[in-house]
Amino acid sequence: xxxxxxxxxxxxxxxxxxxxxxxxxxxxxxxxxxxxxxxxxxxxxxxxxxxxxxxxxxxxxxxxxxxxxxxxxxxxxxxxxxxxxxxxxxxxxxxxxxxxxxxxxxxxxxxxxxxxxxxxxxxxxxxxxxxxxxxxxxxxxxxxxxxxxxxxxxxxxxxxxxxxx
Numbered sequence: 001x002x003x004x005x006x007x008x009x010x011x012x013x014x015x016x017x018x019x020x021x022x023x024x025x026x027x028x029x030x031x032x033x034x035x036x037x038x039x040x041x042x043x044x045x046x047x048x049x050x051x052x053x054x055x056x057x058x059x060x061x062x063x064x065x066x067x068x069x070x071x072x073x074x075x076x077x078x079x080x081x082x083x084x085x086x087x088x089x090x091x092x093x094x095x096x097x098x099x100x101x102x103x104x105x106x107x108x109x110x111x112x113x114x115x116x117x118x119x120x121x122x123x124x125x126x127x128x129x130x131x132x133x134x135x136x137x138x139x140x141x142x143x144x145x146x147x148x149x150x151x152x153x154x155x156x157x158x159x160x161x162x163x164x165x
Contacts, residue, residue, distance in 0.1 A: 024145065024152025028083045031142045034135075035096055036080025042073040055106040075099055083146070086155020093147035100136045100143070108133040 047069040053061065060068065076099070079092040110122040110131030122131030151157040 021153035021155075024086070024149065025154050027142055027146055028086055028089065028151060028155070031096075031139060031146070032080040032083030034080075034139055035076045035083070039073050039076030039078075039080060042069065043077065052106050057102060057105045060102050060106075072099060086151030086157050089146050089151035089155065089157050093143045097140055097143050097147065100140045104133045104136045104140075108136055 047065065049065045049069045049072075053065050053068070055061075056063075056068065063071070075095055079096050079099075082088055082092045083096075108122070108131050110119060113119045113122070113131075123134045123137070124132050125134050126132055
């Protein structure tokens with residue numbers, strides 16, 4: 001019995017040590033990749049923001065379409081890279097949260113819904129007339145631990161913090 005308790009205690013301590021860097025590293029890697037990939041698509045694609053400019057929430061609708069496209073593209077590219085590195089992680093989490101919120105409000109939210117059941121149909125990664133806010137919502141939830149807990153121990157942020165301490 002005592003051996004089992006010691007084994008479990010050792011296992012928990014090992015998981016605690018790994019837990020200071022692995023979860024944030026995994027979140028940064030996956031979330032950073034998704035934003036970087038989206039930025040690459042914009043960089044190599046056509047500016048389609050003119051088609052949805054009237055649905056941008058205030059104050060983002062006040063910007064010229066070309067400026068919005070430029071900001072979204074480079075925020076996703078630079079933000080994705082910075083998440084990978086764990087550099088200014090909390091800053092980029094805020095920027096990408098705002099970007100995702102604007103994307104949901106202007107692109108992914110259903111145009112018309114009359115009940116929660118109908119709205120829930122938009123929680124999908126298809127566009128069948130109900131919106132498709134699943135992926136940006138998941139990305140927003142993935143950004144929350146990075147915003148509140150930071151990049152974790154395996155990051156440039158942590159190296160900077162240790163140098164300044």
